Amino acid sequence: MIRLSSLASPPVLAAGLLGIALLAPAAHANEAVIRKNLSERLPNLPRIDEVRPTPMRGLFEVRLNGTDLLYTDAEGNYLIQGVLIDTRARVNLTEERLDKLTAIAFDDLPLKDAFTVVRGNGQRKLAVFADPNCGFCKRFERDLAKLDNVTIHTFLYPVLGKDSEQKSRAIWCAKDRAKAWDDWMQRSVVPPEPKADAKCDTTALERNLAFGQKYRITGTPTTILANGTRVPGAVGLDRLEPLLAQASAAGK
Numbered sequence: 001m002i003r004l005s006s007l008a009s010p011p012v013l014a015a016g017l018l019g020i021a022l023l024a025p026a027a028h029a030n031e032a033v034i035r036k037n038l039s040e041r042l043p044n045l046p047r048i049d050e051v052r053p054t055p056m057r058g059l060f061e062v063r064l065n066g067t068d069l070l071y072t073d074a075e076g077n078y079l080i081q082g083v084l085i086d087t088r089a090r091v092n093l094t095e096e097r098l099d100k101l102t103a104i105a106f107d108d109l110p111l112k113d114a115f116t117v118v119r120g121n122g123q124r125k126l127a128v129f130a131d132p133n134c135g136f137c138k139r140f141e142r143d144l145a146k147l148d149n150v151t152i153h154t155f156l157y158p159v160l161g162k163d164s165e166q167k168s169r170a171i172w173c174a175k176d177r178a179k180a181w182d183d184w185m186q187r188s189v190v191p192p193e194p195k196a197d198a199k200c201d202t203t204a205l206e207r208n209l210a211f212g213q214k215y216r217i218t219g220t221p222t223t224i225l226a227n228g229t230r231v232p233g234a235v236g237l238d239r240l241e242p243l244l245a246q247a248s249a250a251g252k
Helices: 010-041 093-101 135-144 162-173 177-187 203-214 237-250
Strands: 048-053 060-064 068-072 115-119 124-130 150-156 222-225 230-232
Touching (some): 010 048, 010 060, 124 135, 124 237, 135 177, 150 162, 162 177, 162 203, 222 237
Antiparallel strands (some): 060 068, 115 150, 124 222
């Protein structure tokens, strides 16, 4: 354990703790002022979820709609839309913050709205959000087919138009969803349309779209690993294998 006394002499430590104690009420005061002024001056502004100080002195983050970020001064006199970059660390602080806000715990995925393929012992787990008309998804599927000892949960995520919606419904309503998906993605065998009198609940597709919007899944394919790591795009096996190994090690 690191003792505070080993990091600062008593006078310096006391001064530091006093500074922290004084900053906390000031931040709360700023939050109240910012909320009041923005709400009064911009009545059409969505409800403010959170106001918090940023690493930049005098600049505050205003979070709306769950994951929309704006920035303002201590009195809410000015509102800024854009990204905040730490030039010394070369870090996009806005993107970093959004990643935290939209992180998806694997256990929180609604797996009932996906279809699942298990190969080998199935120990390595991943979930993929994919559109049937996405060329990158088709390339990614060819790589996924080479994985062994894996469990793959596929969420149909039709974001590329009406034809994607139709194909997703046909695949979801197929007797063997995984085969219908594989036939289309790897062999271009068009999934048959469900019969008119077939009883098939496709509301899972709507829930998938809502889930993706909530967690800012803006492109396909998007992969979620067992440790919560989000992998955008059709990454090759040379990158995916080490990520799967890291995710498996984190779960032990």
